[in-house]
Amino acid sequence: EAGVAQSPRYKIIEKRQSVAFWCNPISGHATLYWYQQILGQGPKLLIQFQNNGVVDDSQLPKDRFSAERLKGVDSTLKIQPAKLEDSAVYLCASSFTSSYNTQYFGPGTRLTVL
């Protein structure tokens, strides 16, 4: 079974530029999550999708971050414009449903904002 795919693995941008990350979850998983993990901390949930609908985006900085999952499969997370404090690893995870289920994580995208 293929795991959660993410690209790119690494990205370096200047502040005020925009960047986009892509995630393809495990086939058949209805729930998709984007997390931000700052160095030395645990992952923080940014947004959760159930199929193509948003379930929780309470911690998403909506003035600069946006995410979509148009066909209920893959997803993109965008930052525009980026700030220095956005430097982090962005992790995508998926689960069969959102009820109790184990989350399967992708390898992450390491973003450096200069």
Add this chain to the structure above:
Amino acid sequence: SQQGEEDPQALSIQEGENATMNCSYKTSINNLQWYRQNSGRGLVHLILIRSNEREKHSGRLRVTLDTSKKSSSLLITASRAADTASYFCATALNSGGSNYKLTFGKGTLLTVNP
């Protein structure tokens, strides 16, 4: 804010020894999960313990949960160099309907020396 707090922040042991990591949390939970993260990689689910369970085993892993003290411990027996990683506890809270949200702690960095 992060729900779980792991203790210690870092732990260094010799191969063959046991490693114990603790997690404390603040509010009632539905279940508690432990994840491992190798350097530069995504998180891998290790074990889930439900709020009505007190102890669970999986291979060399033993997890306990004390809901009265709002704490959990992860024991890795007969550690190996390959167990070197960061370990995170994550608490699952119902966030509405059948949806559950995971909140991660800051993690314990375990180093197993050969």
